[in-house]
Amino acid sequence: MSRIVLLAALLFCLGLAFASAAQxxxxxxxxMHITLFGGVDDPDVLVWDSRDRLVSxxxxxxxxxxxxxxxxxxxxxxxxxxxxSCIGGIxxxxxxxxxxxxxGVLIMSGKYxxxxxxxxxxxxxxxxxxxxxxxx
Amino acid sequence: xxxxxxxxxxxxxxxxxxxxxxxxxxxxLIAVTGALTTxxxxxxxFAEQMQIERAQLTLERMLKIQLDxxxxxxxxxxxxxxxxxxxxxxxxAQFEGEHDALAAILQREHLADALGALEDYExxxxxxxxxxxDRMLQRPGxxxxxxxxxxxxxxxxxxxxxxxxxxxxxxxxxxxxxxxxSQIDNTLYQxxxxxxxxxxxxxxxxxxxxxxxxxxxxxxxxxxxxxxxFRSEHVPLPNCRIGSAYGAASSHLAVGGDVFDVHRLSDRxxxxxxxxxxxxxVDAAVLTAFxxxxxxxxxxxxxDPGFILQEFNRxxxxxxxxxxxxxxxxxxxxxxxxxRLDYASAGHDIAFVRRxxxxxxxxxxxxxxxxxxxxxxxxxxxxxxxxxxxxxxxxLTEARDSDGNFLxxxxxxxxxxxxxxxxxxxxxxxxxxxxxxxxxxxxxDVAVLAIGVQRASAIPPKxxxxxxxxxxxxxxxxxx
Numbered sequence: 001m002s003r004i005v006l007l008a009a010l011l012f013c014l015g016l017a018f019a020s021a022a023q024x025x026x027x028x029x030x031x032m033h034i035t036l037f038g039g040v041d042d043p044d045v046l047v048w049d050s051r052d053r054l055v056s057x058x059x060x061x062x063x064x065x066x067x068x069x070x071x072x073x074x075x076x077x078x079x080x081x082x083x084x085s086c087i088g089g090i091x092x093x094x095x096x097x098x099x100x101x102x103x104g105v106l107i108m109s110g111k112y113x114x115x116x117x118x119x120x121x122x123x124x125x126x127x128x129x130x131x132x133x134x135x136x
Numbered sequence: 137x138x139x140x141x142x143x144x145x146x147x148x149x150x151x152x153x154x155x156x157x158x159x160x161x162x163x164x165l166i167a168v169t170g171a172l173t174t175x176x177x178x179x180x181x182f183a184e185q186m187q188i189e190r191a192q193l194t195l196e197r198m199l200k201i202q203l204d205x206x207x208x209x210x211x212x213x214x215x216x217x218x219x220x221x222x223x224x225x226x227x228x229a230q231f232e233g234e235h236d237a238l239a240a241i242l243q244r245e246h247l248a249d250a251l252g253a254l255e256d257y258e259x260x261x262x263x264x265x266x267x268x269x270d271r272m273l274q275r276p277g278x279x280x281x282x283x284x285x286x287x288x289x290x291x292x293x294x295x296x297x298x299x300x301x302x303x304x305x306x307x308x309x310x311x312x313x314x315x316x317x318s319q320i321d322n323t324l325y326q327x328x329x330x331x332x333x334x335x336x337x338x339x340x341x342x343x344x345x346x347x348x349x350x351x352x353x354x355x356x357x358x359x360x361x362x363x364x365x366f367r368s369e370h371v372p373l374p375n376c377r378i379g380s381a382y383g384a385a386s387s388h389l390a391v392g393g394d395v396f397d398v399h400r401l402s403d404r405x406x407x408x409x410x411x412x413x414x415x416x417x418v419d420a421a422v423l424t425a426f427x428x429x430x431x432x433x434x435x436x437x438x439x440d441p442g443f444i445l446q447e448f449n450r451x452x453x454x455x456x457x458x459x460x461x462x463x464x465x466x467x468x469x470x471x472x473x474x475x476r477l478d479y480a481s482a483g484h485d486i487a488f489v490r491r492x493x494x495x496x497x498x499x500x501x502x503x504x505x506x507x508x509x510x511x512x513x514x515x516x517x518x519x520x521x522x523x524x525x526x527x528x529x530x531x532l533t534e535a536r537d538s539d540g541n542f543l544x545x546x547x548x549x550x551x552x553x554x555x556x557x558x559x560x561x562x563x564x565x566x567x568x569x570x571x572x573x574x575x576x577x578x579x580x581d582v583a584v585l586a587i588g589v590q591r592a593s594a595i596p597p598k599x600x601x602x603x604x605x606x607x608x609x610x611x612x613x614x615x616x
Contacts (some may be wrong), residue, residue: 041203042291044284062260065289074285095253095300 002118026086026099027121027129034105034126036079043077048116051102053085054118058091058100073112081105081124084116091120158342163334167327171245172321172391181316184245188309191241192302198234201228202261203560206291209269221273231261242301250304251515257297265288294452350378359421360384370398373406375591379560383531383567383582393420393463394583404473407435410484410527410585411465424464425458431467441467441480441502442514449505449512462506466527467496475519475589480512480516485545486533488552489517490524495549524559524588528566531582535570543573559586578583 013074028034035044048054056067085104092099101121107113137152211217235258235414268287272280312440370378378398393413402405411427413420427448434447444467452463456521466487481487483504489496502512519525528548535543551569555562565586570582 005614038288040418042225042256042288044288046285046288046292050573061227062256062263062290065293066286067288069285074281091294095256106207112533135209 003043003135010026013099026088027084028103028124028126029128030085031082031130032126033108034081034083034124034129036075036081036105036123037077037125038117039047045075045077045079045119045123046072047105047107047112047115047119048072049117051104051118054102055091056118057119058093060094060118065100069136073107073115073117075107075110075112078107079110079112086121137388150187155319155434156345157339159160159334159337159341163330166330170337171329174319174357176285176317178316181312181319184312185316185596187241188312191238191245192305192309194238194241195298195301195305196371198231198238198257199295201231201234202291202294205268205509206271206287209272211575213272213280216276224269224273228266228563235514237429238301247304247308250301253297253300253304257294258298260290260293263485264294283421308339309571310354338555350602370585371400371589373398373400373470373558375475375589376470376560377590379558379563379584379586379588379590380565381560381567381582381584383571383578385531385578385581392562394531395424395427396527396583396585397431398585398587401435402471405439405472406470406472407432408468408470408477408527408585408587409465410524410529410583411463412529412583413486414460414462419458419461423461426455427463427465431465435467435469439478440514441469441478442512445480445502445505445512446509449509456506462504464504464530470519470525475521475523475591477517477519477525478514480514481496482512484528485550486524486528487513488549489519490526490552491520492522493524493553495553497549505588514582519589521590522557522588523554524557524562524586526562526566527585529581529583530577531580532566532570532584534580535573535582537576538575557588560586562586 002066012019035042046057048057048068053068053071057065057072060068072115079114082105083103084106087102089099090102103121103124105119105124107115107117157213204227205224208220210219212224213538234256239251239254242254252356264287268290272283303398369379371379381394382394387503392414393515394411395413396410398409399407399409409428410429412423413427430448431444434444438444445465448465454461464484465482465484466479466484467481468477470477479487479498480502481500483500485497485500489498490565497555499515499519501515502510533543533545533548537543548566552562555565563586566584567582571578
């Protein structure tokens with residue numbers, strides 16, 4: 001019996017370690033100051049009111065996106081935000097094999113200042129965050 | 137019984153040359169076919185790459201159109217400048233054509249998923265027109281934020297689809313490049329394998345050919361050595377000047393079995409032989425030695441040319457064991473004091489006597505040796521001072537001119553009559569003329585033996601013309 005408990009404890013520790021490693025892979029860290037930027041073609045950024053809607057929007061069809069759109073805030077590029085949380089690799093785009101991180105932010109400037117929301121890791125810039133494929 | 141080794145025949149060399157030519161032709165065929173196949177494959181790959189590149193450029197133009205459309209709409213909303221509206225419509229008109237061109241290429245490349253993304257792209261683009269652009273252009277001031285949000289969503293959809301198409305095209309391009317490289321590599325490896333294979337075959341053939349050439353060279357050297365060893369060095373005979381010459385055939389494969397011999401049987405008697413063995417090469421050359429020493433041996437027992445030929449004819453087939461071999465031979469016994477020549481000829485008609493400018497052909501007295509057992513007649517001839525006995529093998533009378541005509545005995549007699557009285561010079565001249573007639577490509581060996589008689593002492597010869605008698609009853613010349 002004690003062996004089973006020991007094994008379970010070991011597995012739990014391993015799980016925590018993996019979870020920690022996964023967490024470390026996340027692009028942004030809690031407390032990090034970031035700037036929102038959507039890309040050169042259309043630099044505005046949609047900030048979603050829930051993480052699930054962000055994920056659904058990423059993978060969804062145009063109709064799905066149209067349906068979800070009322071739950072998004074359109075922020076101007078350069079809007080400041082503070083990272084609240086980050087969940088790595090859960091936003092799958094419809095036509096992409098790679099997954100983005102879901103980043104919970106507190107908007108610090110602009111029309112939606114003081115509001116909380118969720119953005120993808122491809123929509124943020126900031127110190128310590130690797131340059132995105134697309135330049136400013 | 138003489139058993140002679142069988143050496144490689146010329147036909148094997150011919151087969152080797154044919155095989156080498158066939159292999160070379162095959163190698164060339166493979167090289168040319170391989171080169172054409174590779175060229176075709178590389179051309180196809182390049183054409184495909186060009187097509188993918190065209191698709192990528194088309195996609196870029198579509199993205200630029202999309203960007204221009206957004207910018208013109210925004211500009212019009214801000215400035216209300218009609219030229220922006222015209223520009224917007226102009227770029228919009230280009231979109232359809234680019235879309236169709238890209239769709240066609242994606243279809244040709246069998247990129248079904250990219251084609252699906254293109255449909256999404258086109259649908260989002262159309263929705264953007266109807267839901268965002270058209271509304272903003274109709275009422276520039278109304279609900280801008282909402283339209284922008286919707287526009288953002290649709291543009292993201294388009295960008296996402298466009299990125300996917302771009303990735304697929306790039307992936308396809310890499311596949312084609314890898315395929316081209318693989319084809320080039322395969323061709324290279326195949327060429328290397330063929331090269332090594334043909335190289336090995338060439339080395340083997342070369343080795344085989346070298347061995348064959350070496351064997352043939354050995355045979356030639358052996359034959360020449362044997363001929364040198366067994367060809368008669370004529371010994372001096374009293375009252376005689378002897379000349380001989382030997383002309384080898386142009387091809388070493390045609391080294392023949394010509395033999396002559398002048399052997400002194402006693403103080404006054406000399407044995408004169410000339411013979412031609414059928415066949416060529418070592419077999420015939422070896423037989424010349426057999427002939428020479430056998431005849432000498434028989435002649436030592438009895439100085440009767442008819443008996444000598446008869447005895448030899450009996451021994452020859454049993455010793456050689458080859459029913460297809462035969463020998464033509466002239467045997468004469470010359471009394472150098474009286475200049476009496478008793479001779480017998482086994483099918484050897486190239487024997488002449490020159491008296492001054494007249495040349496007589498000596499008659500054949502029996503069949504060639506090795507065919508049937510028959511007695512041989514003996515004829516007697518009295519030579520006079522200044523006469524010359526000229527014996528040759530058939531290489532002389534069968535010397536061909538440029539039209540292929542033989543010299544024949546009549547031509548040989550004419551040549552003998554035209555030459556001087558020095559036997560050595562005459563023998564050499566006959567060979568030279570035969571070689572010249574054949575344009576330096578003599579097909580057979582020629583042996584010439586010339587014996588000029590000139591008595592130093594004044595022993596009167598017994599005058600008389602040629603007399604014949606039957607071989608078995610001929611009186612042998614008494615040895616003094």
